[in-house]
């Protein structure tokens with residue numbers, strides 16, 4: 241399943257390190273020099289107003305967006321323009337999207353099998369076994385043969401999670417995994433993510449689900465206008481925000 | 496003048512000749528369909544390349560061979576290329592020296608140009624998020640093309656492809672101008688022998704109609720098989736802004 | 751150009767010009783016929799009657815299932831006989847010219863495509879349009895002319911542009927029935943001057959240029975129609991997921 245941080249590796253090395261990361265879209269700076277370190281096994285929740293750069297930040301970590309300046313190190317691998325390095329990092333990092341982005345022409349099971357078969361050359365039987373194990377983890381073993389169009393939003397998102405798990409990544413990135421879901425499905429998806437969190441994987445999750453953040457997050461990060469404005473443990477973060485911007489933001493989402 | 500303008504005896508007598516003509520038409524359809532498709536892929540990649548030096552020649556190719564009437568292309572290859580000394584003395588004269596070779600070259604180039612646009616439109620119709628999800632899984636670009644983009648593009652573009660193939664078949668009816676005895680030419684020669692303006696042409700029409708509708712049925716079956724993953728739903732939804740239906744016969748897929 | 755005197759060239763150019771004019775006339779006449787026939791057929795076959803719908807299916811299937819060239823030959827060779835059958839003695843004396851056969855054939859073939867576009871567009875209109883007009887007691891003639899058809903045309907425009915450019919590329923087929931159009935003139939010039947390459951490429955470029963020019967016009971027209979449709983430019987909402 242999810243490999244735990246190896247004891248042999250130096251504990252001091254962070255799972256993810258971002259130093260002065262800048263991302264520009266034309267003249268607009270989506271990330272204006274972001275510093276962030278995530279320890280192995282740490283769960284970080286990122287929140288912030290729309291357009292503050294949350295998606296941009298986590299998409300830079302697995303090179304879906306290329307950063308313009310600064311340093312990104314993932315599991316000890318420094319992210320460069322080299323295609324091989326990017327590929328190496330992506331093997332270590334799983335990502336779950338707001339809109340699931342499942343392969344519509346493949347069944348839930350085949351969705352999960354594709355990457356292990358192509359990237360690691362697993363046989364069909366091996367990949368199927370692996371995929372079934374992870375579908376079971378997200379409580380969808382009984383839906384394995386269905387196509388995404390036949391599944392509910394919550395089920396689709398859980399398949400997407402299983403698909404990411406099948407690459408056995410040490411780091412998981414979630415970009416608003418529940419904001420495209422109907423309210424009654426939010427819980428099943430958050431429940432699955434919470435169970436994963438207990439397994440020791442490193443996690444960065446962009447979400448505005450505060451109950452989830454309190455239960456799961458070791459640390460909450462607030463972003464605004466491409467910068468990290470404030471960070472702290474969940475309880476303090478929500479109860480005693482220091483900056484005016486975070487107070488304002490919390491007041492808005494709580495209203 | 497009897498009620499039916501068809502002379503049944505003549506029709507019966509003409510059947511073998513018409514059938515031979517049909518076989519020529521089928522051959523002149525099949526070969527250019529294969530060659531044209533094979534040409535369309537590299538040209539389409541060039542056309543979609545961000546590098547101007549690749550994209551521009553590809554675009555010129557498409558504009559010329561799609562914009563020029565097929566009859567002119569055929570004249571151009573048949574009469575025009577013989578002018579080129581190097582070609583006449585080169586090894587390719589086997590192709591360009593024969594009417595069949597010329598017809599196949601002209602038809603293939605024309606089909607390739609249309610298929611570049613069909614392919615491009617279909618590839619552009621693949622939702623970007625799904626490609627990103629594959630990238631995030633660490634699947635290589637080549638594998639993403641083979642296992643994600645192409646299978647989806649085929650589903651989005653099947654209707655346009657069908658329209659192109661159907662109107663391509665009808666377009667082959669002009670090859671008699673370079674002395675090839677296809678179905679149309681056989682019907683014409685029977686007319687010239689008998690001065691019956693209806694029987695041979697209407698019989699040829701029936702053959703064309705049957706051939707075209709056989710192709711339509713084939714595509715329908717293929718499409719149904721491809722969209723088995725949402726058989727109860729409407730056919731795979733096509734992202735807005737992509738006009739994939741080509742009601743004017745040859746589909747125009749450019750968004 | 752090796753053995754082409756200036757005077758010869760001028761002569762051929764004049765012939766090409768005359769041919770181009772005939773091609774243009776043929777094209778406009780055929781398109782007009784296809785358009786009028788297509789709209790009429792499209793509207794007429796919307797009826798709920800099974801028979802009418804079946805007739806439409808047969809019509810569309812036939813003319814979308816056979817080559818235009820075949821229809822051209824059919825009308826060119828058999829047109830007189832057909833007219834004689836319909837009009838009797840008087841019809842038999844009408845001679846079918848290549849031009850007439852071409853216009854009739856292309857008009858009929860493409861009317862099927864136009865009709866399909868029109869039917870699709872009408873079916874995509876909001877149902878309220880018809881009910882609204884009926885509730886206001888607007889007479890059917892005015893309803894169709896002022897309310898329905900303008901919207902149908904707007905919806906069908908992209909498809910009509912397709913028909914337009916595709917039909918243009920099929921006009922040279924009529925030269926095979928003997929019409930002295932642009933392509934026929936190019937072929938004569940090519941044969942006489944032994945310069946086929948230049949003449950055919952130039953002819954192709956004329957078609958491409960005309961097609962490009964009309965596409966450009968169509969895009970302007972489409973933009974204008976769209977602008978009339980929208981009230982205010984819609985502000986794009988912030989990207990949910992960039």
Ligand SMILES: Nc1ncnc2c1ncn2[C@@H]1O[C@H](COP(=O)(O)OP(=O)(O)OP(=O)(O)O)[C@@H](O)[C@H]1O
Nearest residue numbers: 265270289290291292293294295296989990991992
């Ligand atoms: N591909 C792009 N091209 C241009 N600008 C972009 C692009 N992607 C993002 N941006 C801009 O960068 C900024 C940050 O975007 P980002 O998607 O990271 O915000 P976000 O915090 O994830 O917002 P949301 O909560 O709406 O998802 C925004 O101003 C956005 O408009």
Ligand SMILES: [Mg+2]
Nearest residue numbers: 295990991992
């Ligand atoms: Mg976002």
